[in-house]
Amino acid sequence: MDYDAIYRAFIRLPADQQTRLIFELSNRLGVFLHREVSGEVRRRIQERGEAIDQRGGPLIGAHLAELGAPRRPAGETEQP
Amino acid sequence: MIGPLVIVLDASVVAAWYVSQPASQRAREAVPDSNAVYAAPDFVLADVAAALHASGAYGVQEVLGVLERLQADLVLEPISGKMLKAALAWMYHYGLPVRALLPLALAREAGAPLLTCDRLTVERLRDRGASELLKDVVLLA
Numbered sequence: 001m002d003y004d005a006i007y008r009a010f011i012r013l014p015a016d017q018q019t020r021l022i023f024e025l026s027n028r029l030g031v032f033l034h035r036e037v038s039g040e041v042r043r044r045i046q047e048r049g050e051a052i053d054q055r056g057g058p059l060i061g062a063h064l065a066e067l068g069a070p071r072r073p074a075g076e077t078e079q080p
Numbered sequence: 081m082i083g084p085l086v087i088v089l090d091a092s093v094v095a096a097w098y099v100s101q102p103a104s105q106r107a108r109e110a111v112p113d114s115n116a117v118y119a120a121p122d123f124v125l126a127d128v129a130a131a132l133h134a135s136g137a138y139g140v141q142e143v144l145g146v147l148e149r150l151q152a153d154l155v156l157e158p159i160s161g162k163m164l165k166a167a168l169a170w171m172y173h174y175g176l177p178v179r180a181l182l183p184l185a186l187a188r189e190a191g192a193p194l195l196t197c198d199r200l201t202v203e204r205l206r207d208r209g210a211s212e213l214l215k216d217v218v219l220l221a
Contacts, residue, residue: 016202016214023110023193023218026085041157041189045086048155049117060097060111060118060153070100070108074136 085116086192089154090183091127093195093220094120098128098146099135103197103221110195110220119190121163121182122156163189174208176201187216197221 010018089111096107111118125147132138132146150156163185164178170185171178180201187194196202199221205214 014206014214015211016206016217016219019193019215020218023195039189039191041160041186042086042191045117045119045155045157045190045192046084049084049086049119052117052153052155055152061108063149063153064097064108067098070096070098070104071135071137072100073134076100 086190087111087116087118088183088187088190088192088194089118089120089124090180090194090196090198091120091124091131092197094124094128094150095131096197096220098132099137101197106220107195107197110218117155118153119155119157119186119192121186122158123179123182124154125150125156127179157186157190159186160189170210170213174205174210176204184213184216188213192216193218195220 010021013021092103093107093110096104097111128150129143129147132143138146159182163182166188167178167181167185170176170181174181180198183196184194194216195218197220199219202214202217202219205217
């Protein structure tokens with residue numbers, strides 16, 4: 001594997017596409033890459049996230065599964 | 081300690097979960113139940129309520145149910161003076177609405193990626209040379 005070539009291709013991508021690629025890889029592999037920030041906001045969010053975890057975690061996926069498919073706006077017909 | 085991953089969402093992503101649009105599937109796939117913490121500016125609830133109402137596909141009780149669920153599952157952050165100052169500076173510099181920039185201000189403050197389906201704002205930032213800001217943005221649309 002030519003890791004240098006992969007890196008050179010990566011840094012030629014626009015900034016937002018670099019972030020998108022990192023996010024997609026992180027999300028699919030379950031290994032999250034992110035900048036380390038020791039700010040107050042991040043600490044507070046993480047603490048409140050832990051409180052959500054103690055209630056069983058963010059159940060957004062389960063909630064969306066219960067709801068079923070996103071609803072079509074009123075008056076919009078299905079495309080053939 | 082790094083702690084769990086923080087992901088910031090804006091209203092365009094949350095609205096896409098509920099109202100069908102081209103980005104809906106990606107918006108749903110992007111938030112698997114995991115160890116990540118999902119955060120958003122607190123005004124997102126009002127924006128999501130407006131989007132659901134505008135769709136004509138949700139009644140008032142259903143919108144209330146959605147908002148209660150979001151309150152339980154998302155970390156809703158108030159807009160700090162620091163975030164407002166950053167978003168206002170970008171508004172004047174890049175000519176974009178401050179409301180569209182506040183989620184990005186929260187993401188940068190938290191050192192987190194911002195997920196968005198707001199292609200228009202991302203393209204305008206790109207066109208106006210805001211590459212540095214876009215390093216924190218993941219466009220799902």
